[in-house]
Amino acid sequence: MAGGVVLISSSIVRPGNSNQSGRTKIHLTPFDLSLLQFDYPQRGLLFPKPDQDFHLISRLKASLSLALEIYFPFAGRLVKTDNLEDNTVSFFIDCDGSGARLNHAEAKSISVSDLLQPNGSVPDFIKHFFPADDLKSSDGVTEPLLVIQVTEMKDGVFIGYCYNHMVADGVSMWRFLHTWSKICSSGLASEHQPLALKGWFLDGIDYPIHIPVSDAKRPSPTSGELSAVPITKEKVFHFTKKNISELKAKANSEVGSSDMTISSLQAVAAHMWRSIIRHSGLRREGETHCKVVVDLRQRLNPPLENNCFGNMISTAPATTTVEELLDHGLGWAALQINKFVRSLTNESLKSFAEDWVSNVKNLKSGLGSRMVGDTLVVASSPRFDVYNNDFGWGKPIAVRSGPGNSINGKLVLFQGVEEGSVDVQTTVWSHVLVKLLADVEFTEHVTIA
Template sequence: MADVVVLSTSIVRPDRADSEPVKIHLTPWDLFFLRSEYPQRGLLFPKPDPETDIIPQLKSSLSLALTIFYPFAGRLVKTENENDETASFLVNCDGSGVKFIHASAKTVSVNDILKPVNGIVPEFLNRFFPANGVKSCDGESLITFQVTELKDGVFIAFGYNHMVADGSSFWSFFNTWSEICLTGVNRNKNLSPPLLLRGWFLDGIDHPIRIPISETVPPSSSPVVSSSLLQEKVIRFTRKNISELKSKANGEVSSDDRRISSLQAVTAHMWRFIIRNSDLNPEEVVHCKLLMDMRRRLNPPLDKECFGNVVGFATCTTTAGEMVGNGLGWAALEINKTVGLQTDEGFRVFAESWVKEPKIPDHVGVSNSVIVASSPWFNVYGNDFGWGKPIAVRAGPGNTSDGKLIVYPGIEEGNIEIQTCLSSNVLEKLSTDPEFLEYACVV
């Protein structure tokens, strides 16, 4: 068992803050994550030069980055409306700062993470992540960082409030932070360019949105899958694998159909073989849920750099029998069609109906579902704080459930890696399925 020793805990505030704090009202898509645990990600770096004191450098550059991405340094404010037993939420960008933890795990080596026993993501890694079990509704710091120094490396991990930002916005912030730490300035040569906020873009919906107080607290009993029954492995698809899967999927569908993308082909491959190895009855309903960036799908579209949380769920539904009885192209085309249905109109119809009867999901894994999160297009491996680029990326235990697939770019250009959380017996079958492994490998 790895001994993780917390050396210090502090608050890092923006280098400067506006005298009049901006207040960000939350949309239905933000509030959808009210009970969601903080998503957690972490980057493994080589060991810095022993003469380099990295903590002051990380803190000072983080302070500058928070001056640009000021919403992260704010606080979630809950207002209870006694007249109608509802509550409203907003983000007050008051510069209160973010939590920063410095820890040490000198018995852990880089290879303990890169080459774990049987390929299973080690349990000790959970202790390298901050904000374990913290939910969006009760998190004080909208981001928490933990820097853990290892025997021969450094692990920089974070957990963030999904109501404030999605993965696209978070990685933009992280890229800026690492660039400032490396060079002292960001590429714009200006430490405080105006942040392009998503803003409020739903005409006709009053805000702040009022939610019944009963919906803002977790139910007394939530269905929870025992974590002892779940395991995680990282599945790698090489550029060659991906090209072959994409070609195979497109070759199995009519030329009149939409073209299957690389990610759709990879997702379909994962979904098919997870279902095939789950021993489900043919009539059982199965789902594939994809978190999608909706910025460019709105009308008018939002700028792709727009800060905030602008994600939607695309849910593809079929039966285990149909999945097993059809090929890769069929599954990929079902995903493709579902993605194509995510439009501005549907996004807004959901919001308009949701505010009439707000329901906050518990974000516990749904039976017989895979949930695809993150993106292979995030700039993960471009982050260099001054002692080298990352050598691996991992997800923490927050916001994870049976069937969760967290997608990253591979360290080699064109590769895709998927941190896969499944019940131990399904994951073991998947890991030894020769047809699955024809296009994938366990890291």
């Protein structure tokens, strides 16, 4: 490893109960399979340093083993089947107990203050705090579906992880992390309820879904394409409860509709969208997109349990021209996002799935273009309770996203430390960031962390 980070050990941690007689086979929906070529999402929590007698690694391993008994899909593997009769492949998750990977690393020269820079900048070395930054969902055939790295710093501990997005979404991953932390701090796993799998598949769609072999192959961008991409920088923008309240009130006053209420998240996303696109140098007649990741559990009919495990997300892509976005106000931009979020109904989701099976699309498109810079992707959610994950030596100090799926315009939203606040880890081209920080209209509604 690099960046002052040294790998000490790497091991496979299996569920404590190794009896696989009742192993589960999880079929994949179009919403899962559309993520086949996505990078493993990467998130991480920064903690204070525990006492020396805490036995950090051994306790984390033991409790992880117990947590994987409950969240057994994370200990499985992706299985690919070759369908020779029609030159296609299909996939499913085999919960075979193969295990998750846990890396132990040290960064003795790096302190908490090095990572939490006062201006909100995200240091380049943080990428070495996350494991497996080149894994895509399709790699789950040979690689663990969950990979964790525990990095001991000079005065802190960083627990970074990545997971296969076809197996779980942010809702499921943060619930797993909360369960793991409770087991580690208490040593008990018996009080936790059995895992509720999503148990959902659209009527009329046969599984396993067949995918043309050519579409299922892992894409590999040429070196020429990568060298032409401008340099991106990351910064954490902090929205206080007051910032958010003002943006929400402004957006709703501009909309002026009694039956259209702009949410806090939509107001923040619209503010970021307009501000970033304003400085991206795009043609006014060109299109721009804001893709918001949405939880589908309560949008289906009948709705699923809020805590069911699996990947249950889709993207609401608001699209307009650069001219329209910039010539209208915050409320108009937020309304475009609102309309597309509301359009994710049971009927529209079923239609999407049926169309996807017929055309097998979006497999190689990823999150968006690295080159154009016309798209914002709003991922994660400030509703996730990230600061209540205490493994037994103290609550997290901060939360960060890793380099996976990084494109210009990626926004990862987290709960802020103060109640009602939101942190937005923003990835943009470096020249756009310079202009953004000098934009008074943008900075008056945000705090530079």
